[in-house]
Amino acid sequence: xxxxxVASISGGVVIASRIGAVIAALLVxxxxxxxxxxxxxxxxxxxxxxxxxxxxxxxxxxxxSPLILTGLAVAIMLRIGLWNIGADGQxxxxxxxxxVTGLAFPGGNDAVMLVVLALAGFAGGALWILLPALARAxxxxxxxxxxxxxxxxxxxxxxxxxxxxMRDPGQAITSASARVTTEIPPLMGDxxxxxxxxxxxxxxxxLVFAYTPWGYEVRVAGANRFAAHYAGIPxxxxxxxxxxxxxxxxxxxxxxxxxxxxxxxxxxxxNNFGYLGVMVAVLAGGLPIAVLPAALLMAVILxxxxxxxxxxxxxxxxxxxxxxxxxxxxxxEQLAYYRLLRRV
Amino acid sequence: MTQADARPxxxxxxxxxxxxxxxxxxxxxxxxxxxxxxxxxxxxGAGKSTLMNILTGIYQPDAxxxxxxxxxxxxxxxxxxxxxxxxxxxxxFKLIKAFTVAxxxxxxxxxxxxxxxxxxxxxxxxxxxxxFGLAVRPDARVEDLSAGEQQxxxxxxxxxxxxxxxILDEPTAVxxxxxxxxxxxxxxxxxxxxxxxxxxxxxxxxxLEVADRITVLRAGRKIATLPAQDCTQSQLATLMVGREIVxxxxxxxxxxxxxxxxxxxxxxxxxxxxxxxxxLVDVDLxxxxxxxxxxxxxxxxxxxxxxxxxxxxxxxxxxxxxIGGTIMPNAEPAAFLARGIGHIPEDRLRSGLAPxxxxxxxxxxxxxxxxxxxxxxxxxxxxxxxxxxxxVADASVLVxxxxxxxxxxxxxxQQRLVGRREMRVAHQALVAAYPTRGxxxxxxxxxxxxxxxxxxxxxxxxxxSEELEEVLGIADRVAVLFQGRVMGIFPAxxxxxxxxxxxxxxxxxxxx
Numbered sequence: 001x002x003x004x005x006v007a008s009i010s011g012g013v014v015i016a017s018r019i020g021a022v023i024a025a026l027l028v029x030x031x032x033x034x035x036x037x038x039x040x041x042x043x044x045x046x047x048x049x050x051x052x053x054x055x056x057x058x059x060x061x062x063x064x065s066p067l068i069l070t071g072l073a074v075a076i077m078l079r080i081g082l083w084n085i086g087a088d089g090q091x092x093x094x095x096x097x098x099x100v101t102g103l104a105f106p107g108g109n110d111a112v113m114l115v116v117l118a119l120a121g122f123a124g125g126a127l128w129i130l131l132p133a134l135a136r137a138x139x140x141x142x143x144x145x146x147x148x149x150x151x152x153x154x155x156x157x158x159x160x161x162x163x164x165x166m167r168d169p170g171q172a173i174t175s176a177s178a179r180v181t182t183e184i185p186p187l188m189g190d191x192x193x194x195x196x197x198x199x200x201x202x203x204x205x206x207l208v209f210a211y212t213p214w215g216y217e218v219r220v221a222g223a224n225r226f227a228a229h230y231a232g233i234p235x236x237x238x239x240x241x242x243x244x245x246x247x248x249x250x251x252x253x254x255x256x257x258x259x260x261x262x263x264x265x266x267x268x269x270x271n272n273f274g275y276l277g278v279m280v281a282v283l284a285g286g287l288p289i290a291v292l293p294a295a296l297l298m299a300v301i302l303x304x305x306x307x308x309x310x311x312x313x314x315x316x317x318x319x320x321x322x323x324x325x326x327x328x329x330x331x332x333e334q335l336a337y338y339r340l341l342r343r344v
Numbered sequence: 345m346t347q348a349d350a351r352p353x354x355x356x357x358x359x360x361x362x363x364x365x366x367x368x369x370x371x372x373x374x375x376x377x378x379x380x381x382x383x384x385x386x387x388x389g390a391g392k393s394t395l396m397n398i399l400t401g402i403y404q405p406d407a408x409x410x411x412x413x414x415x416x417x418x419x420x421x422x423x424x425x426x427x428x429x430x431x432x433x434x435x436x437f438k439l440i441k442a443f444t445v446a447x448x449x450x451x452x453x454x455x456x457x458x459x460x461x462x463x464x465x466x467x468x469x470x471x472x473x474x475x476f477g478l479a480v481r482p483d484a485r486v487e488d489l490s491a492g493e494q495q496x497x498x499x500x501x502x503x504x505x506x507x508x509x510x511i512l513d514e515p516t517a518v519x520x521x522x523x524x525x526x527x528x529x530x531x532x533x534x535x536x537x538x539x540x541x542x543x544x545x546x547x548x549x550x551x552l553e554v555a556d557r558i559t560v561l562r563a564g565r566k567i568a569t570l571p572a573q574d575c576t577q578s579q580l581a582t583l584m585v586g587r588e589i590v591x592x593x594x595x596x597x598x599x600x601x602x603x604x605x606x607x608x609x610x611x612x613x614x615x616x617x618x619x620x621x622x623x624l625v626d627v628d629l630x631x632x633x634x635x636x637x638x639x640x641x642x643x644x645x646x647x648x649x650x651x652x653x654x655x656x657x658x659x660x661x662x663x664x665x666x667i668g669g670t671i672m673p674n675a676e677p678a679a680f681l682a683r684g685i686g687h688i689p690e691d692r693l694r695s696g697l698a699p700x701x702x703x704x705x706x707x708x709x710x711x712x713x714x715x716x717x718x719x720x721x722x723x724x725x726x727x728x729x730x731x732x733x734x735x736v737a738d739a740s741v742l743v744x745x746x747x748x749x750x751x752x753x754x755x756x757x758q759q760r761l762v763g764r765r766e767m768r769v770a771h772q773a774l775v776a777a778y779p780t781r782g783x784x785x786x787x788x789x790x791x792x793x794x795x796x797x798x799x800x801x802x803x804x805x806x807x808x809s810e811e812l813e814e815v816l817g818i819a820d821r822v823a824v825l826f827q828g829r830v831m832g833i834f835p836a837x838x839x840x841x842x843x844x845x846x847x848x849x850x851x852x853x854x855x856x
Contacts, residue, residue, distance in 0.1 A: 213713045213723045220709065223698035230657055230687070230695045231709045232678030 013336050014285070021332035022297065025325040033317070043311060050307040051300060054189065059306075061191040062261055063299035066091070068198040069253030070277025071284060071291040071298075072205060073125075077143075077246045078286035079209060080239060081222035086132065086147025087250040088274025089154035090125035094251025096158060097124025098258045099166070099265040102180035113182045117259055118252060125251015126244045128154060133243035137236045143243070151274065159267050166265060177265040184260035194256035199292060201249070206289035218242055250274060276302075279322075283329055301325065351414040353378045353509055353540040354399065354430070359408035361394050368394035370564045371408070376509065381531055381541045383555035383572070385548075385584055387642070387810055391564040392544050396511055399542075400432045401425035412509075431507025433498045435514045441487040445469060445480050449501050472504050477533055492523030499530075510534065511542045516550060528554050548577045548584075548849035560584055581845025585812045603820070604633025605668070607804040608654060608685065608773040613663035615649050623649035625828045626663070631773055631804040636795060638819030638836065639808040642848055646828035647808045648690050651777040654806065655687040656680035657695075667772060681710060686770025688763055690777040690808070692755075696762045699751035703743050706750040707732035707761060710769045739764035740790070763791055773804040780814060792818050812844060826850045 034040045050056050070087040077084040084090075101120040105113065128150060135141035162175040170178075184192040209215035221228040221235045228235050253273060262269055280298050284290035305318035352375040361369040369391045376382050386392050397403045399410065401419030410417050412428050419425045439448050446465035449472065450456040457464060462483070469482035478496045486494060495515060502510060512531075516524040531541055531554065545551050551558055552572055560567040560583040567583050608631040617623035623646045631637055641647060652658035653665060659675040666672065667683045680687075689696040697706050708717050708728045716727040729746060736743050739760040741753065750758060763779055776795065780788040796818055799805050809815045815822060816836050823833040824847035831847040 211723050211725060212721060213718050216705070216712050216723050219701065219705070220698050223701045224694075226695040227698045227709070230655075230677060230689060231712075232676075232681045234678070 009336050017332040017336035018283070018329055021328040022325055024332075025321070025328040028328075029321045029324050032320075033313070036317075038311075038313065043308060043313070046311065047304040047307050051303055056303065058189045058191045060296075060299050060303050061188075061195050063302050064295050065192075065195040065198045065260070066253045066257055066271070066273040067276055067280050067295035067298050068195075068202055068291055069256065070250050070273045071280030071295050072198075072202055072277075072288055073246045073250035073253070074277045074281035075284055075286050075288055075291050076205060076209075076242060076249070078281055079222050080218050080242045081225070082136065082239070082243065083144045083278075084129070084147050084243070084246050084250070085144050085278060086129060086150050086247075086274065087253075087277045088270045088272065089147070089151035090128045090247040090250035091254040091257070091270045091274045092151075092154035092158050093124040093128035093247075094121035094254030095124075095258045095265055095269050096161065096254070097121055097127075097251065098255035099177055099180055102182045102259065103166075103178060106181050114184065114259065117182055117255055121251045121253075121255025121258075122248035123251070125254065126248040128251065129243050129247030133240050133247075136243065137239050155270075158265065158269070162265055162267055168264070175267045179263050180258055180265075182259055183263065184256060190261070192256075192260035194260040197256070201252075202288050202292050206287070209288060214238075250277070253277075279326060282326070285333075297325075352376055352411070353413060354542075355411040355414070356395070356399065357409050357411075359395060359398055359405045359410075361391075361398060361403060361405050367564050369398070369405070372561070372564075372566045374559055374566065374569070376540045376542060378538050378540050379535045380556040381535055381543055381554055383543045383545060383551040383558045384561065385545065385551055385558055385580060386561035387584060387812075390561040390584075392561055393513075394564075395561070396432065396513065396542070396544065399425070400430055400511065426505055426507070429506055429508040430511070431502030431505060431509065432511040433495065433502055433513065433515060437494050437498055439486045439494060439497060441485070443486060444482065445484050445486060445489070445497050446482040448486055448497055449482075449504060453505060469500075472500060476500060476503050478503075478530065490523070492526065495523075495527070496530075503534075508538070509540050509542070511544070513544045515543070516545070516547065524550070548580050548846075551580070552577065577849060578842045578846060581849060582842050585841045585845045585848075603635050604802055604804075606630045606666075607633045607668055608775075608806070609666040610653065611664045611666065613653055613660045613665065615653050615658055615660050617649055623828050624653065624660075627828070627830055629823065629830060629833070631806050633772075633804050634799055634802045635820045636799050636805040636807060636818050637833075638815030638822045639806065639825055640812055640815050640822055640844055640848060641808075641825035643810055645825045647777060647825060649828070650825065651687065651690060651775050651806075651808060654773075654775045655685055657687075681769060684769065684771030684773070686710075686766035686768075686774040688759075688766050688774070688776040688779050692758050692762050693751070697750050697758060700749050702747045703736065703750050703753065703761070704729050704732035704746040707735045707765060710765055735764050735768065736761065760791070763794070767794060767798060770798065770803055773806065774798055775806045775808075777808040778810065779807060780809070780811065788814075812841065816844075824848055 030040045030044070033043065051060060070091060073087045073090065074084045098117045098121040101117055102113070105116070129147065132141075132143050132146035132150065135146055136143045159175065162177060166177040168176055168178040184194050186192050187195065209219065217228070217233045218238050220231065221233055221238050225235055254270070257269055258265060276298055280291055280294045283294035283297065301322050308318055309315065354376040356372060356374040359369050359372045360367070372391070372395060374395070384392050384395070394403065398405050401422040401424055404420070410419070417428055419428070440451065443451070444462070446462070446469040449469050450460070450465050466482035469480070473480045473482070478500045480493065480496050480500060486497065489497070499510070515527060531543070535541060543551070543555060552575060555572045557569060558572050558575060558580065559569040560580065562584065610627050610629045613624055613627045614622065615624040627650070639647065639650065649658055653660050656665070656672060656675060656677040656679060664671050667680070667685065673679055693699055708731055711717055711731065712723065712728065717724055717731060719727070732746055736746070741757045741760050743753070750761070753761065759779070759781060766774060774795070779795065780791050792814065795805050795807065807815060807819060816839055819836045821833060822836050822839050822844065824831040824844060826848060827850065
């Protein structure tokens with residue numbers, strides 16, 4: 001037998017290699033858990049059971065929607081060859097903007113208010129990435145650093161708001177704002193229509209990138225900036241547009257979390273969704289449509305983590321399992337280009 | 345050679361190296377004596393780099409032998425060549441910019457002490473600099489140094505590792521005249537102490553000034569080795585570009601055809617390169633409808649910048665670019681495309697293609713925003729695929745799968761694809777930089793025929809090439825570019841190798 005590298009592979013091979021990677025990671029993780037003395041079949045049983053109850057599915061859905069949005073935010077910037085590590089900060093900014101708007105106009109719980117809140121959330125997220133976008137487009141400042149650092153600014157800003165000016169005095173919990181009365185209507189139990197909106201957004205973005213000249217321009221600019229300039233594509237403009245759109249989508253995630261799930265602004269509201277969005281986007285290979293299954297996988301892992309923790313598995317072990325999945329997918333990405341040939 | 349110690353420091357015999365479809369070195373003999381500066385002269389693609397890559401162990405020859413001080417050797421890797429005392433200073437420095445001079449000198453060197461402190465490294469560097477007479481500042485960061493200083497660091501690094509044979513690849517290309525003079529002085533000092541130097545250059549005057557002997561390569565073969573004092577510039581130029589230049593023959597009788605109006609024009613244009621240095625200086629150039637203008641010159645004399653200002657990619661710092669009399673906005677490629685200017689760029693993978701994207705996506709790069717590919721708000725994927733298939737077929741490229749990344753095509757096929765794509769949009773003018781680069785003989789003929797067809801359809805064609813024969817073969821007029829200036833522009837029928845060779849080497853046009 002010998003190994004041969006092939007130049008290009010089909011979509012089917014890509015999907016198969018990802019599924020194989022997840023299975024391999026679970027097997028290796030399971031083996032390690034077994035060595036650590038856990039009853040692996042019992043844990044697996046409980047994870048599956050816990051995820052498939054009505055309650056489990058609701059929990060899964062509540063995790064999936066923000067992961068889709070932050071995943072999309074990171075993925076579309078990957079399309080133009082840039083990393084948005086700041087989806088967490090933009091998520092916070094969107095949550096703040098939506099909360100402030102919601103508290104300022106407490107009257108209605110109608111469709112108009114939801115649209116206004118969504119716009120506010122989008123604007124908040126876009127505003128949060130404005131500086132990194134300008135620095136990237138005009139001064140070639142590395143967006144990885146600028147977007148990442150603004151996360152901490154956003155986190156501290158939200159903590160300040162929740163413990164200071166926006167703190168709800170009637171609340172026993174110290175760090176949360178007053179309740180935002182505008183709510184995204186429920187879909188099923190605690191699950192709200194934000195999930196559907198996120199899925200629709202992913203579909204729309206997938207279509208935009210594949211079937212519009214704008215999407216084509218962004219893809220070319222991401223693949224080779226020099227060639228894009230040569231072809232007459234306004235690279236700087238596209239870069240700004242994509243970065244603002246990315247920040248806005250992450251901001252929408254923050255808005256949906258406030259208006260759909262938490263109903264208040266509070267300290268840990270981002271739940272690391274922004275950072276997890278980076279993983280989702282990498283798993284999805286930067287393709288908006290692939291963000292959907294990737295976000296689902298991530299949600300299943302997070303959900304499983306919650307179940308596992310209730311059986312005494314530590315957070316570190318759960319994180320290690322997440323890391324294994326990512327590691328194996330990264331390996332499979334390369335291995336997919338090799339095939340075994342029987343020596344003749 | 346009668347004395348034993350006068351054996352050549354390096355003796356190459358019958359060195360042959362073949363690449364697919366190309367003989368880069370064809371039975372080349374070369375001897376390098378201790379205490380001489382031996383110039384290696386030749387056009388781009390003459391085989392100089394291949395020969396030096398063989399001597400430094402980067403390539404292994406298909407045939408032939410290398411002797412160092414009379415002893416046959418085989419270098420399986422550059423490390424072995426360095427151990428045998430062969431050191432090369434590349435045209436593009438291989439220094440780490442964020443490190444100090446002392447750190448760069450000691451990096452990856454077996455004699456670097458195990459416990460290193462900045463003070464120790466700097467003291468050792470200062471000692472080495474004194475020993476070899478190369479003034480460097482050990483504690484300076486490389487990024488703060490001038491090109492000349494960086495070059496001294498490179499040379500010191502090579503000498504410190506025990507090199508007795510020094511290969512300098514176009515060392516003066518990045519230097520100011522003052523720095524070049526200092527380098528020549530340093531080189532004289534080395535050979536006086538028994539070193540041998542191979543000096544690669546295109547510049548005739550410099551070669552005559554510095555070298556003891558000169559070897560001329562052309563098309564992979566050694567043409568001659570001559571003592572420098574017996575040579576003249578015009579003699580070397582003729583040897584370098586070839587005695588017989590194919591006479592204009594492809595229906596080149598410009599007076600038989602109607603040359604049209606000026607389609608693309610540069611008026612007093614100056615521009616800077618990516619490093620901000622002057623690359624074009626006060627260039628006036630007019631391209632008429634239905635003519636082919638050839639740009640001759642040694643690579644790196646402003647060709648890239650010329651093609652880029654003509655197609656709107658690069659901003660001009662002075663002067664105007666006009667299309668059919670209209671002054672064009674600065675650096676707006678889309679405006680040039682809309683006016684019907686096509687461009688086969690110098691470096692297709694860097695600026696003409698998106699390597700990771702599909703062949704289909706790359707084929708429609710210039711027509712994606714006009715019908716049939718653009719339909720209202722939409723990018724019509726099927727129409728794009730159909731157009732791409734047509735372009736690919738016209739370019740005679742065989743593609744198993746249009747969704748395959750374009751980087752998986754061979755260089756020649758990429759070039760054909762770009763060529764065909766650009767011809768479709770070049771209604772007014774086509775700027776073709778090295779259009780035949782990477783093509784085999786048959787494809788070269790085809791490409792040149794296409795250019796002539798475009799000319800006959802009334803398109804102005806500007807061809808930049810290192811292949812002088814090729815330029816003279818199809819061009820109506822030839823301009824020579826040297827250090828960003830147009831040294832002369834004349835009808836191709838009046839061009840001869842000697843005259844162009846002199847101009848390419850920087851000799852100003854004499855009364856002619």
